[in-house]
Amino acid sequence: MAYIIAEPCIGVKDTACVDACPVDCIHPRKDEVEFEEAQQLYIDPQECIDCGACVPVCPVSAIFALDDLPEKWSHFTPINEEYYRKVSG
Numbered sequence: 001m002a003y004i005i006a007e008p009c010i011g012v013k014d015t016a017c018v019d020a021c022p023v024d025c026i027h028p029r030k031d032e033v034e035f036e037e038a039q040q041l042y043i044d045p046q047e048c049i050d051c052g053a054c055v056p057v058c059p060v061s062a063i064f065a066l067d068d069l070p071e072k073w074s075h076f077t078p079i080n081e082e083y084y085r086k087v088s089g
Contacts, residue, residue, distance in 0.1 A: 002045045003054065004080050006073035008062035009040040017054035017063060023047055026054060042083040 005017075005026075018026045018041070025047035028034035043054070043063070055063045064070070066077065 002066045003043050003048055003050065003052070004064055004066055004069050004073075004076050005041050005043055005062050006064060006069065006076045008060040009058075011039065012060050012062070013038070013041055014059050015041070016057040016059060017041065020053045020057045022051060022053060023049050025049075038083075042080050044084055045081065046084070 013035070015026075015030055018024075018029050025044040026041050027044065028038050028041070040062075050065075052065070055065075064073075069077065
């Protein structure tokens with residue numbers, strides 16, 4: 001099961017989740033070039049170990065397990081995947 005960052009993160013980009021992640025799979029970090037232009041943070045589905053450490057620290061409740069993602073934000077799954085295709089591509 002993957003985790004997805006949804007709409008509440010847009011414009012906020014609080015990096016508490018980045019600090020909580022034990023495998024450094026949430027990007028862009030503040031020290032990365034892409035941080036300023038990114039609308040939100042994204043979880044790398046290939047690197048995520050599904051530990052859920054990011055969920056309780058998110059101050060805007062923007063992180064969801066894929067199975068728990070509200071229908072109204074289901075379009076954030078392909079948005080997240082697209083971000084990692086661009087970054088790794």
